[in-house]
Amino acid sequence: MTLWYVSxxxxxxxxxxxxxxxxxxxxTSGRVQSPAWARFAVxxxxxxxxxxxxxxxxxxxxxxxxxxxxxxxxxxxxxPFVSSYQPFWLGLGTLALDVxxxxxxxxxxxxxxxxxxxxxxxxxxxxxxxxxxVHGFGMAEADGNRAWVLTLDSLxxxxxxxxxxxxxxxxxxxxxxxxxxxxxxx
Numbered sequence: 001m002t003l004w005y006v007s008x009x010x011x012x013x014x015x016x017x018x019x020x021x022x023x024x025x026x027x028t029s030g031r032v033q034s035p036a037w038a039r040f041a042v043x044x045x046x047x048x049x050x051x052x053x054x055x056x057x058x059x060x061x062x063x064x065x066x067x068x069x070x071x072x073x074x075x076x077x078x079x080p081f082v083s084s085y086q087p088f089w090l091g092l093g094t095l096a097l098d099v100x101x102x103x104x105x106x107x108x109x110x111x112x113x114x115x116x117x118x119x120x121x122x123x124x125x126x127x128x129x130x131x132x133x134v135h136g137f138g139m140a141e142a143d144g145n146r147a148w149v150l151t152l153d154s155l156x157x158x159x160x161x162x163x164x165x166x167x168x169x170x171x172x173x174x175x176x177x178x179x180x181x182x183x184x185x186x
Contacts, residue, residue, distance in 0.1 A: 015133070
């Protein structure tokens with residue numbers, strides 16, 4: 001039973017960390033800046049949050065497989081929708097993991113690949129996060145509709161929606177710099 005609790009807890013912590021990573025990445029991808037934080041510091045924070053998220057996700061997955069409460073195989077971790085337990089909800093988690101692995105591997109190889117290719121794969125994180133959130137909603141429902149888990153999932157969604165809205169309505173700093181100076185009457 002301990003592994004079950006560790007698996008659920010690390011899954012929730014991973015979701016919160018991935019949400020923070022998503023919010024930070026969305027806000028700082030060239031549109032929203034803070035004079036208090038240098039760009040390199042924000043990029044480093046984003047990278048470290050990502051790595052911490054992956055660490056919690058690894059523990060989440062390992063404890064789920066090692067737990068005897070539900071019979072999960074290692075193949076269920078990488079091949080979507082083949083699990084005998086909650087195949088749809090676990091399949092979404094597996095799909096999110098597969099997409100995350102593509103983003104992670106290309107991020108590790110970023111200096112060895114064209115920037116456009118890396119950026120194209122990195123955009124998959126915008127697909128990975130919502131799939132993981134839906135996995136979380138579904139698993140909370142499958143585990144007995146835990147209201148506090150659904151609330152936490154909802155707050156994560158709200159945080160990302162607000163970040164995306166801020167980014168959508170922000171102007172790019174380069175756009176402001178390129179605007180011609182207004183003509184003043186003498």
